[in-house]
Amino acid sequence: MEENNVAQSPEAIAAAAKKKEGFWYNIVHNGPFLLFALPGAIWMIFFFYIPVFANVVAFKEFQFSPDGFLASLAQSKWVGFQNFKFLFTSDAAWLITKNTLLYNLGFITLNLIISVFFAVVMSELRHKRLVKVYQTSMLLPYFLSWVIIGYFVMAFLNPDKGLLNTMLHTNINWYAEPKYWPFILLFIGTWKGIGYNSILYFATVMGIDPTYYEAATVDGANKWQQIKNITIPQLVPLMTLMSILAVGNIFRADFGLFYTVPQNSGALYNVTSVLDTYIYNGLTSTGDIGMSSAASLYQSVVGCILLLITNAIVRRLDSDSALF
Amino acid sequence: MKKKKKIDSVTVHSFNRGTDLFFNIIVGIFALSCLLPLFFVIVISLTDENALATYGYRLWPKVWSFAGYKYLATMGGELLRSLWISVLVTVVGTVINSTFTSTYAYAISRSSFKYRRFFTVFCLVTMLFSPGMVANYIVVTNMLHLKDTLWALILPMAVSPFNIIVMRTFFKRQVSESIIESARIDGASEMRIFTQIVIPLAVPGIATISLFAALGYWNDWFNALLYIQSDNLVPLQYLLMKIQSNIEMLSQNASAGTQFGGSLMAIPKEATRMAMVVIATLPIACSYPFFQKYFVRGLTIGGVKE
């Protein structure tokens, strides 16, 4: 093994390495790792890199050919950016873009703070059995579909029979009052995902080397100092990672949250319209595959650009936390 | 084998009593708010349909009824078969998914792997763009010929790029290069290093992504919608969705298709819907503690070697 030969000088090692560094040398040398990555890579080729080319349909006016999809794709006419137009030309384009961005920024921030808070707190609670109960119940909303959550919310907000109006002795027609909904949506969206999101942080906290805490205790650090100086710094890379990934999806909104929970109420459209609901409302009746892939491509490209920018910023601040 | 005393996580992780009580109350209230919807679902599954229309969704029913469960009981055989399919797909899928995901993540987490940047980006790109339903359908049916097999439910979710990226961070943070290096000096093969040193150290991470994979498989109905035709291979979530949409259709178009026959209107739509949620949620929620167990294990200290 080259690296272990202590007798050689560093220059000699570098020279030797350079000499041997051909393509095949690298393949063999990295063989085990390549084998580890192989199944995943093959999967990505089949389930992503081959089918992803069908996205050209976004630039076509799709017509069926009796010879199958590829023939249809090939024979369809190029229309340039025609299919993208509906995303920009409408009056609501600015509103939905703004809504999507702001809500997602809200979710990224809230998710980050609250998940980390719960993960850290739960790792420090004394009754470990109780923690398991908490965690299991916090995961429950994740299992329920948005339709069910929508019903649940309605049990509270129904204007005539809802619990909230009954309890507060108010008479608010909740599904027609836009001003409450940004808070309701942010709350419900965060609440539903928090159990799921905090698991990751919890597992990370549990994976921190206990000797750190032991040493800190010996040095007389209190709990708060331990959290601040050990736990949080250990969580930062994951927090950064999750944020970068979330930025990549910032142009995608959770359709069920924005469509089902407000019961698709027209009166709330100004605060509940996001890209995904807009695309859905616009395309369900026409079902145009060109336009729907155009919409998805647009969301991806913007997300991709934002992710690259964020990653570059992070790399400058702390190269270790960056994605690549 | 292990010379050092294993430090119990309870001793390093705990608040003092006062703080503990305070945070218990906060977390407890939040946990309760999460239990509430399930309670709500159970209550509605036991509420009489006409009472539901008159009094709305309430947290305590005015008129009790078991009609939803009775209706589902009539298709008990189908439900059991689908439950078996769901369990099978979830178990096999989770094992495959967590294996492929962690090997890939491990490879790109090691700085000694020359192509790690390439494979990281290779994986990242798949998260940002989506290939579209039709194209995926063609790959699965025409290239891989998986239509109407269980593999069509398993393979489309066999790797999760998101989990790969998460696991990569896990491996980077919690499996230090020095442990691996010392194992290499001892002459251990990469495979041996991975199974005997890396995996044990990364158990909390692997348990997490396994849980994510299991949840994904359990909740998935879309692949079944696309690829499954045979009644014997329908997973639970898809079966429940089918039952639901059929009931809904029939009750909405009572007159459009009047010749449906009289007894049909007696199916309690909402109660059945909620009863189905109960059936679909309980098994997976109960399996959670199994994964939870491994969040804490694997806390071996420093550079312990076997």
Next chain:
Amino acid sequence: MKKWVKRSIGAALLAVTAVGLTACGSKSASNSDVPTLLMYQIGDKPKNYDTLIAKTNKILEKKAKAKIKIQYIGWGDYTQKMSVIVSSGEKYDIAKADNYAVNAQKGAYADLTKMLPKYAPAAYKDLDSAYIKGNKVDGKLYTMPINGNVYAQQVVSFNKKYLDKYNIDVSKINSYKDLEDTFAKFHSADKKVLTFATGPSFRIGSDLDFVIDQDYPFAVDAVNKGKKIINPYNDAKYKETLRTMHDYYKKGYIQRDAATDNTDRPLSGDTWFARQETQGPFDYGDHQLSQTAGQEIVSRPMSPAVKTTAQAGMYNYVVSNNSKNKVKAVKVLGVINSDPELLNGLVYGEKGKAWKYADNDKRVKLLKGYKENYHSAPWQTGDNNKITPTTDVTDQMIQERKDNIAKSIDSPILGFQFNTKNVKTEMTNISNVMNKYLAGLQTGTSDPDTTIPKMNKELKKAGYDKVQKEMQKQYDEFLKNNNN
């Protein structure tokens, strides 16, 4: 730790084997003179499918030299799954059309204009002419439609129990406006029960016929043979009805959250006094509705009996453009839509067990074996005229049905299929604007006098005028070609 790994691997191996075994289902394809055609149907598979299909295939084998295999796709998934199947070019032979006109324009279906009269003459000649006219796309027919409710009207249906209880007479009601006194009387008598049950998908009935559907604001006066594409929300009568609805909403006849309320109020229950339904000739007045509800229901019409494009395309069988057996597929459709023996077997279930002939084979008497999920619904099976009626349908009812069909009128836009090709962007914008206002206006939740101007302004910005112009152009062309 090793134990954990070992156990997992053991479990995995076991499970993989199980998957392999389950997956190894045998697939046999018969390539004889009698091909088995693949047919996609919507709905739930009947529990006795094997028996039903065996009987059906016996007849088909004799009469069409082909067999069919029916693949059922659930109501909730049909649109999505069919669009993937059609887009991916997967082979199938027959299906219920999904998004008929658009897919026909894009070339997904086989042209049956000449094939139907040739290979399915019996079924073709008995079709109401509205079906042929209504389903033509650019002059060509791509479907074998099911003959059934050729017209439909919106009716307001009353719970007879309450009519009797409060001694209310509804026989003079013929419009939404006429409902006022009845509603007032009931509402003052019974505040607990909802007077007029509506919901976000409620749409008022009118004399207009809509070019796409009622969710798009493009309509034509159906009764007076309108030649202009109009915005219904500028139509005085349509607007007046919306005002009436708003009035009812304010008076509390309609639930306060009507625009978002999806609560299911069972037809069989007593949680409602009046509701809106759709009825066609094969409903035999309130006969079918009452039977479905299990209680008596009395309805009054709110819109004229018009044969529309939507009604003509209620259930369209299409033959795939990539089918290898187009001729046989058409023959099969011909038999399914003309053979009473085959139809009765599908619609009522097993002969002898679920039903038997009565009245010299002119009626079908249902037996104890007639159960739900053991037969298929007539309107999605085949020509309703050729299904033998049940014993509770009288000769007088059948005569009335025939008279009603004869009396009903053709919509002027029957068969007009708007091609959205040049205005796709505008259409999506309009759809989004409409989604914002529709439920509110239709259920009476929003005041039409303040909401419509706002909506029209947004529609204008969304490109309404361009679409209307394009539509008018295509409609003029259509009128010229059909020399009306």
